[in-house]
Amino acid sequence: VYTEKNGKPVYDWHIVDGIIDTYRARGVRPYLEIGFMPEALSAAPKGVPYRRAWKPGNDYKGITAGWSYPPNDYAKWGELVYQWTRHNVVRYGRAEVERWYFEVWNEANLDFYWSGKPQEFYRMHDVAIDAVRRALPTARVGGPDVAGSGDAFMDDFLTHVTTGKNYATGKIGTPTDFLSFHAKGQPSVVDGHVRMGIANQLKTADAGFAKIAAIPALARKPIIIGENDPEGCAACPGPANAYRNGPLYASYTAASYARLWTLARRRGVTLEGALSWSYTFVGQPWFAGYRQLASNGVDLAVLNVFRLFAKLGDEQVAANSDGEIALDAIVQNGVRDAPDVGALATRDRAGKVAILLWNYHDDDVPGPDAAVHVALGGKHGQTARLWRVDATHANAFGAWQDLGSPAKPTADQVAKLTAASRLVAEPIATTATGIDVRIPRQGVVLVELQP
Known part of the structure; x- marks a missing residue:
């Protein structure tokens, strides 16, 4: 310059x-x-x-x-x-x-x-x-x-x-x-x-x-x-x-x-x-x-x-998880024993609720899915959908490994990797008590509830 x-x-x-x-x-x-x-x-x-x-x-x-x-x-x-x-x-x-x-x-x-x-x-x-x-x-x-x-x-x-x-x-x-x-x-x-x-x-x-x-x-x-x-x-x-x-x-x-x-x-x-x-x-x-x-x-x-x-x-709204590592504990020690299964919830001006969920651990080793029940207080929409990021969703690296980790992917393989990288919305049922979802280890889910 x-x-x-x-x-x-x-x-x-x-x-x-x-x-x-x-x-x-x-x-x-x-x-x-x-x-x-x-x-x-x-x-x-x-x-x-x-x-x-x-x-x-x-x-x-x-x-x-x-x-x-x-x-x-x-x-x-x-x-x-x-x-x-x-x-x-x-x-x-x-x-x-x-x-x-x-x-x-x-x-x-x-x-x-x-x-x-x-x-x-x-x-x-x-x-x-x-x-x-x-x-x-x-x-x-x-x-x-x-x-x-x-x-x-x-x-x-x-x-x-x-x-x-x-x-x-x-x-x-x-x-x-x-x-x-x-x-x-x-x-x-x-x-x-x-x-x-x-x-x-x-x-x-x-x-x-x-x-x-x-x-x-x-x-x-x-x-x-x-x-x-x-x-x-x-x-x-x-x-x-x-x-x-x-x-x-x-x-x-x-x-x-x-x-x-x-x-x-x-x-x-x-x-x-x-x-x-x-x-x-x-x-x-x-x-x-x-x-x-x-x-x-x-x-x-x-x-x-x-x-x-x-x-x-x-607008962030209250969301509590009995599987989430306490704040002081994660700041001092990280996530070394039980996984951190947490939640963050928001609401927009139109009343749409979005709930971010995760199943995190510091150690990159296999672990069980987290069976999460989301209990919804107050009124909530009858229609819901979710997006996933985990080993088999929105993860191009996993797809590349499944293809044999090609050093020079073909055009067809690049198209498959691109498709595998994308977030895909899935419908999810809501019940009178809330929503049930399984989250793999190192997985992230976002649930969206329409008003």
């Missing part, structure tokens, strides 16, 4: 325009991370390369290079951000860009992502936020998307944006419409199988909520978990990451996301959203084991759980 000719800026937006155009064509609202540092603006010492070669299997910390340094000219850095934001407003319209999220950098509390001092980060952040707001005074700005709950770095950042002197304006505080951090699980291999680490992710989220709740000026600000995933490296395959292709990732997502909102309510904070840090890995083998939502254009089971989330209404 930025080079210089004879010391003067040259802006080029065509790559980032293409990305945002693609997002918008698919109905995606951008969450924009301003970074990293363009080569012409990097304050990296002489001899430090701007970028380094990296591939899966290499030490991830080896990526550190000139892109991770502060700007050598804060005025030019601010003008870059201003011109880009202004360009977005002209290209997409003020009303559209007002719906976006702008934050600065990625995980600046880690020294392999940020090679400057914390105070230099505050300055870079303040200048960037001021530039966004100069181009669009109503822009939604925040941050800082730290790794984990951010430790002391996050504490000091929160102090700076509330009571510190703004490096760009000289005033006290920095405009902050939302706050963001990252929460990750920690899978491992135990006795030859994958064991998920849901407790690690939930503990991290709770710690992040607690930091924000402790500052009255920020406690009611919306929170975005900017990366919310079972582990930290989307581009790193490996035995512990073998959960990614099939229904384990899907059931983990249902069980973990449901707890995030419960934790937020308990802390008295506002969780506005959580983002999956997933990529499209072009030209890779089928089901190669990267963290992604589709493989070669065929949807994975986890994407179908996000589709089930989209069927939920805007």
Whole structure:
């Protein structure tokens, strides 16, 4: 986006325009991370390369290079951000860009992502936020998307944006419409199988909520978990990451996301959203084991759980399960003995009720189905349907294995995989007492009741 000719800026937006155009064509609202540092603006010492070669299997910390340094000219850095934001407003319209999220950098509390001092980060952040707001005074700005709950770095950042002197304006505080951090699980291999680490992710989220709740000026600000995933490296395959292709990732997502909102309510904070840090890995083998939502254009089971989330209404209603692991227990210990058979229920403005059910376990080993009886209080519709995500439903990976795991599927096989990846609605009978449904281990079901 930025080079210089004879010391003067040259802006080029065509790559980032293409990305945002693609997002918008698919109905995606951008969450924009301003970074990293363009080569012409990097304050990296002489001899430090701007970028380094990296591939899966290499030490991830080896990526550190000139892109991770502060700007050598804060005025030019601010003008870059201003011109880009202004360009977005002209290209997409003020009303559209007002719906976006702008934050600065990625995980600046880690020294392999940020090679400057914390105070230099505050300055870079303040200048960037001021530039966004100069181009669009109503822009939604925040941050800082730290790794984990951010430790002391996050504490000091929160102090700076509330009571510190703004490096760009000289005033006290920095405009902050939302706050963001990252929460990750920690899978491992135990006795030859994958064991998920849901407790690690939930503990991290709770710690992040607690930091924000402790500052009255920020406690009611919306929170975005900017990366919310079972582990930290989307581009790193490996035995512990073998959960990614099939229904384990899907059931983990249902069980973990449901707890995030419960934790937020308990802390008295506002969780506005959580983002999956997933990529499209072009030209890779089928089901190669990267963290992604589709493989070669065929949807994975986890994407179908996000589709089930989209069927939920805007009002959460009470739902209790005697098979659900208690909140404090799952935060501390995960799911190691009995499975977590949980429920989350919503209602929309038209009165439609949607009930998300799951049968989750940290250990990726066979287990019995959960025989679930959904008792419905009050009035409920006479017509109901459900969608399933499990080993044999909406699971392209299982279908690929059934085909013999072909390295180069034929066109006919790709069509079969695509068909197997899709959610299919099934009718389900309601009785005077409710609904009965069986959920396989690592399965997710969404029941919809029409008013």
